[in-house]
Amino acid sequence: xxxxxxLYTDVQLIENMKLYAKKHNTSVSKMxxxxxxxxxxxxxxxxPSSKTSQLRGIxxxxxxxxxxxxxxxxxx
Numbered sequence: 001x002x003x004x005x006x007l008y009t010d011v012q013l014i015e016n017m018k019l020y021a022k023k024h025n026t027s028v029s030k031m032x033x034x035x036x037x038x039x040x041x042x043x044x045x046x047x048p049s050s051k052t053s054q055l056r057g058i059x060x061x062x063x064x065x066x067x068x069x070x071x072x073x074x075x076x
Contacts, residue, residue: 007032 014028021028 005032 017028017031021031
């Protein structure tokens with residue numbers, strides 16, 4: 001389902017975007033839609049998963065030496 005949105009910006013910018021859209025066989029509406037979708041996709045990629053959120057901070061205070069000791073104990 002589509003809905004209308006009103007944006008206010010510089011007249012010259014609008015004209016330039018209309019020319020750009022025509023040159024690239026698309027519409028300003030399609031370009032704005034793709035821009036909004038790309039922002040949301042970036043946010044999804046950078047948002048930590050629930051599993052990652054649960055593990056955050058679990059190794060506070062445990063440095064490289066503690067990890068090395070753990071590996072030596074496990075494999076030696």
